[in-house]
Amino acid sequence: xxxxxxxxxxxxxxxxxxxxxxxxxxxxxxxxxxxxxxxxxxxxxxxxxxxxxxxxxxxxxxxxxxxxxxxxxxxxxxxxxxxxxxxxxxxxxxxxxxxxxxxxxxxxxxxxxxxxxxxxxxxxxxxxxxxxxxxxxxxxxxxxxxxxxxxxxxxxxxxxxxxxxxxxxxxxxxxxxxxxxxxxxxxxxxxxxxxxxxxxxxxxxxxxxxxxxxxxxxxxxxxxxxxxxxxxxxxxxxxxxxxxxxxxxxxxxxxxxxxxxxxxxxxxxxxxxxxxxxxxxxxxxxxxxxxxxxxxxxxxxxxxxxxxxxxxxxxxxxxxxxxxxxxxxxxxxxxxxxxxxxxxxxxxxxxxxxxxxxxxxxxxxxxxxxxxxxxxxxxxxxxxxxxxxxxxxxxxxxxxxxxxxxxxxxxxxxxxxxxxxxxxxxxxxxxxxxxxxxxxxxxx
Amino acid sequence: xxxxxxxxxxxxxxxxxxxxxxxxxxxxxxxxxxxxxxxxxxxxxxxxxxxxxxxxxxxxxxxxxxxxxxxxxxxxxxxxxxxxxxxxx
Numbered sequence: 001x002x003x004x005x006x007x008x009x010x011x012x013x014x015x016x017x018x019x020x021x022x023x024x025x026x027x028x029x030x031x032x033x034x035x036x037x038x039x040x041x042x043x044x045x046x047x048x049x050x051x052x053x054x055x056x057x058x059x060x061x062x063x064x065x066x067x068x069x070x071x072x073x074x075x076x077x078x079x080x081x082x083x084x085x086x087x088x089x090x091x092x093x094x095x096x097x098x099x100x101x102x103x104x105x106x107x108x109x110x111x112x113x114x115x116x117x118x119x120x121x122x123x124x125x126x127x128x129x130x131x132x133x134x135x136x137x138x139x140x141x142x143x144x145x146x147x148x149x150x151x152x153x154x155x156x157x158x159x160x161x162x163x164x165x166x167x168x169x170x171x172x173x174x175x176x177x178x179x180x181x182x183x184x185x186x187x188x189x190x191x192x193x194x195x196x197x198x199x200x201x202x203x204x205x206x207x208x209x210x211x212x213x214x215x216x217x218x219x220x221x222x223x224x225x226x227x228x229x230x231x232x233x234x235x236x237x238x239x240x241x242x243x244x245x246x247x248x249x250x251x252x253x254x255x256x257x258x259x260x261x262x263x264x265x266x267x268x269x270x271x272x273x274x275x276x277x278x279x280x281x282x283x284x285x286x287x288x289x290x291x292x293x294x295x296x297x298x299x300x301x302x303x304x305x306x307x308x309x310x311x312x313x314x315x316x317x318x319x320x321x322x323x324x325x326x327x328x329x330x331x332x333x334x335x336x337x338x339x340x341x342x343x344x345x346x347x348x349x350x351x352x353x354x355x356x357x358x359x360x361x362x363x364x365x366x367x368x369x370x371x372x373x374x375x376x377x378x379x380x381x382x383x384x385x386x387x388x389x390x391x392x393x394x395x396x397x398x399x400x401x402x403x404x405x406x407x408x409x410x411x412x413x414x415x416x417x418x419x420x421x422x423x424x425x426x427x428x429x430x431x432x433x434x435x436x437x438x439x440x441x442x443x444x
Numbered sequence: 445x446x447x448x449x450x451x452x453x454x455x456x457x458x459x460x461x462x463x464x465x466x467x468x469x470x471x472x473x474x475x476x477x478x479x480x481x482x483x484x485x486x487x488x489x490x491x492x493x494x495x496x497x498x499x500x501x502x503x504x505x506x507x508x509x510x511x512x513x514x515x516x517x518x519x520x521x522x523x524x525x526x527x528x529x530x531x532x533x
Contacts, residue, residue, distance in 0.1 A: 176465075176469060176481065177469050177473055177478060177479040177480060177481045178469075178473075178478055178479060181465070181469055182465055185472055185476060185478075186472065186473055186476045186477075186478025186479070187476045187478070189478075190478070205479055206479060206481060206482050252515070253454070253515075254453075254454075254514070254515050254516025254517055254518075255453045255454055255456075255457040255514040255515060255516045256454075256457070256516060257454055258517070260515070260516060260517050260519075260520060261517050261520065262517070262520035262521045262522065263520070263521055263522045263523055268520075279517070280516055280517045281517055282516075282517055282518040282522055284524065284525070286511075287511075287512070287518050287524075288511055288518065289516040289517045289518050315523060317522075317523065317524075317525070318522055318524055339472055339475075340465070340468050340469060340472045341465075341468070343468035343471055343472060344461070344464040344465045344467070344468035345464065346464075346499065346500045346504065346507065405525055406525065406527065407525075407527040
C-alpha cells in the first residue's frame with residue numbers, strides 16, 4: 001500500500017514538497033490542500049502585472065492544473081484544513097471530514113503583520129498575496145488616483161514602483177528613517193528614494209501609521225505626519241509565519257516566530273516536516289534563526305522536505321540570504337549584513353566601498369554600480385554586501401552569497417578575475433574595487 | 445511553562461531587535477548624513493537609551509551564548525559549510 005503524504009499549503013514550498021516527494025517515491029500518494037483557487041503561481045510577479053511590465057496574470061502560473069494531475073499530485077483546491085492530529089495522524093478537512101496521512105508537510109506560508117491601528121477592517125486595504133484577488137484589485141487600480149503604501153518592505157518597494165508606473169499618485173509611509181532600513185544603509189537607499197521622488201512619489205519616512213479612516217472603504221490614512229487622502233492603501237507590513245494550525249497541534253515555534261526544523265526540514269514532531277515562510281532557518285554567519293525569506297528559499301526547502309518525507313535523504317543548509325529587486329529607477333541588492341544590521345547586532349566589521357560601472361565606459365547605456373562590502377576584522381572573511389546600480393545586481397548578489405558561504409576573504413575578492421567585455425562588463429569589477437578599498441583603509 | 449518561555453523569547457527578541465535597529469539607524473544616519481530616527485518616547489527610551497548600549501557592552505561571547513540558548517531551529521542539527529583546503533584537482 002503506498003504511503004500517503006499530506007501537504008498543507010499550495011505555495012512555492014507546498015508545490016516544491018509535492019514534487020520532491022514524488023521524485024523520491026513515485027508510488028507515494030501525494031495530496032496537497034490549499035485554501036485558494038490555484039496553486040503554483042508566482043505571487044512575487046503580481047506587482048509587475050500591476051505596474052504593466054507583465055501584460056497579464058496568466059503568465060504567473062507555473063503550470064496548468066492538468067500538469068499536476070498528470071504528475072500524480074492530488075491538489076485539493078479551496079479546501080481548508082482545520083486541525084492537525086499528529087498522534088492519530090489525521091487532518092480535519094472542511095467538507096471532507098477526517099483525512100489520514102503517513103507523513104505530513106506543513107507549508108502554511110505567511111500572513112502580513114497586523115498594522116494594529118483603527119480601521120484595519122475597512123475596504124480598499126490591499127494585501128498582495130492571492131492571484132485571484134490581485135486580478136480583481138488590478139481592475140480597481142484603473143480608477144485609483146491616489147494610493148498609500150504602508151511600510152518600505154521589499155514588497156512595499158516593488159508596489160511603490162509599480163503604482164508609479166501605473167500613473168497613480170503614490171505615498172509611502174514608513175516608521176523608519178529610510179527604505180529597507182535594516183537590509184540597507186542610507187547611502188544605498190538614497191538613489192532609490194531620489195528616483196521615486198523624480199517619478200512623483202511622496203515619501204513619509206520616520207512616520208508612524210495611526211489609523212485607516214473612511215466609511216466602508218478607506219478614504220484617508222492618518223499618520224504621525226498628518227492625514228493623507230487616498231482611494232486605496234496597500235499594506236506591505238512584515239511577513240509573519242502562519243503557524244496557527246501547527247501550534248494548535250503542538251508543533252514548536254522558535255524565537256523568530258517560525259516552526260522549528262532541522263536541516264532535513266523535519267520538525268521535532270514525529271513524521272511531520274515543514275517548509276517555506278512558516279519555518280525559521282539559521283543564518284549562516286550569525287547562526288541566529290531567520291524567517292520570511294524568498295520564494296526560491298521556500299521552493300528549495302519544500303523540495304528537501306518532500307524528498308525526506310517520502311524516504312529520501314536530502315539536506316537544506318543555513319542561509320546567507322542574497323536579495324535584490326528593482327526599486328524606482330535602480331536595482332538594489334545585497335547579502336547577509338548591512339552596516340546598519342551589523343551595528344545593531346554589535347558585530348565588528350571592516351568596510352570597503354567601490355564605485356564602478358556595469359559595462360565599458362564608452363559602451364551605450366553604461367550604468368553606475370556602487371558596492372559596499374563588510375568583512376570580519378582579522379580574517380577579512382566577507383560577511384555582508386549591499387549594492388545599488390543600473391544593472392547586474394542580482395548576479396553580483398548571488399556571487400557574493402556564495403563568497404560568504406565559502407568563507408572568501410576581502411583579499412581574495414580584491415584580486416578576483418572578472419569578465420571584461422564592453423557590452424556586459426567593465427575593465428574594473430566594482431566588487432574588486434570595493435575589496436581593494438577595504439584593504440587600502442586597513443593599510444592606512 | 446515551555447510555551448510561556450517560547451512566547452517570552454519571541455517577545456524579547458522582537459523588542460530587542462526593534463530597539464537595537466533604532467539605535468543602529470541613528471548611528472549609521474549620522475555617519476552618512478541620512479535621516480535620523482525620531483527620539484524614542486515612553487518605554488522606547490529605556491530600550492533604545494539603556495538596553496541597546498548595555499547589550500553592546502556585553503562581551504560578544506555572552507551575547508552569543510544567550511542567543512544560542514533561545515528556542516529555535518538553530519538548536520536542531522544543521523551542518524555549516526567547512527572551507528575546503530588544498531587544490532581543487
